[in-house]
Amino acid sequence: MTRVALIAHDEKKPAIIDLAREYEDLLSTFELVGTGTTGKRITEETNLTVERKESGPVGGDTQIGAEVVDGRIDGIVFLRDPQTAQPHEPDISALLRICDVHDVPLATTETGAVYLLDGLATETGVES
């Protein structure tokens, strides 16, 4: 089953909630995993269920990166906040890098996320 990770920095959490609502039908056909607070917010504010890892700053990004290495992740929507320094920047960079190493599609903007999700819809034959 297609497995997608959903991650957002605090300033981008409203945007990922909006995206999750817009793509709820499609996302409901996927296994969803997310960092702690992002996963909690999406689960509480949509009809989707997101498997929650640790919060980003305490290792959630690293946990999702490990799933990328294991070949378990088909795509990542990671709405980053480029205007705010993050204490766990090394973890964030490591996640971006390991997606490149393993050729896992990762969208860091809302527009990129639309292209990624529409692409997964086409690939899986599910209406987006």
Ligand SMILES: O=C(CO)COP(=O)(O)O
């Ligand atoms: O910091 C994050 C990603 O780097 C997101 O973590 P949370 O979803 O726990 O807020």
